[in-house]
Amino acid sequence: xxxxxxxxxxxxxxxxxxxxxxxxxxxxxxxxxxxxxxxxxxxxxxxxxxxxxxxxxxxxxxxxxxxxxxxxxxxxxxxxxxxxxxxxxxxxxxxxxxxxxxxxxxxxxxxxxxxxxxxxxxxxxxxxxxxxxxxxxxxxxxxxxxxxxxxxxxxxxxxxxxxxxxxxxxxxxxxxxxxxxxxx
Numbered sequence: 354x355x356x357x358x359x360x361x362x363x364x365x366x367x368x369x370x371x372x373x374x375x376x377x378x379x380x381x382x383x384x385x386x387x388x389x390x391x392x393x394x395x396x397x398x399x400x401x402x403x404x405x406x407x408x409x410x411x412x413x414x415x416x417x418x419x420x421x422x423x424x425x426x427x428x429x430x431x432x433x434x435x436x437x438x439x440x441x442x443x444x445x446x447x448x449x450x451x452x453x454x455x456x457x458x459x460x461x462x463x464x465x466x467x468x469x470x471x472x473x474x475x476x477x478x479x480x481x482x483x484x485x486x487x488x489x490x491x492x493x494x495x496x497x498x499x500x501x502x503x504x505x506x507x508x509x510x511x512x513x514x515x516x517x518x519x520x521x522x523x524x525x526x527x528x529x530x531x532x533x534x535x536x537x
Contacts, residue, residue, distance in 0.1 A: 357510065364503045383453050384409070384484020391477050396485045399469040406431055406442070406474060407458040409482035429478035431462060439467040449489065456482070463488055 384407050388394045398404045408429055433440055442462040450459045464485070466472065476483040 357514070364506055383407075383451060383458055384486040387482045387484040388476075390479060390481055390483075391475070392483075393473050393475040394483070394485060395471060395473050397470070398464060398466045398472050398485070400466050401469075403488040404464040404466065404485055405445070405460050405488040406462045406464060406476065407484050407486055408461050408476075408478060409456045409458050409484060411455055411457075427478045427481050429461060429476055429481065429483075431474065431476040431483070433464060433472055433474050435466070435470060435472035437467045437470060437472075439465065440472070441465040445488070458484070458486075460488070 386394060386396075387409060396404075408427060410427065431442060433442055441464075443465055445460055445463050450457050452458070461476070461483075464472075464474075474483070474485055
């Protein structure tokens with residue numbers, strides 16, 4: 354019983370924090386404003402937000418994929434315009450995509466903006482939609498693993514509790530004390 358109380362006191366807040374962090378990180382990577390092939394989108398960007406350009410392709414399903422290779426299913430080209438020096442589009446080290454509704458969003462570029470401001474982004478890619486959103490925050494993988502560890506800890510506690518209760522019940526039915534045969 355004490356094990357479960359400690360489990361709840363420690364794991365529930367940690368899992369709640371982890372789940373909200375992971376959920377908000379994924380929702381921040383989905384563009385809210387999108388444009389079609391060749392259209393220009395005007396966006397306010399801040400380097401602290403780690404902005405990125407995403408390619409949206411119609412595809413049914415839900416999920417998240419991460420890979421170390423950068424493979425995009427459509428030939429694309431993007432440009433960014435603004436008054437700041439040092440403005441650049443960078444290829445991400447790894448590639449990820451996230452599917453929401455019927456659109457799979459592929460991260461194309463990380464946007465390097467030196468100062469907060471208003472910028473124009475234009476991308477081309479046959480039949481595709483484009484949008485600007487945040488990059489996945491650093492540490493998201495470790496937070497996701499902490500969330501998974503919390504789930505596994507609760508599962509392990511449930512299994513151990515079940516085993517202990519079953520053994521106690523069997524011992525009681527056989528006439529032995531819960532911790533072994535009676536001492537003479």
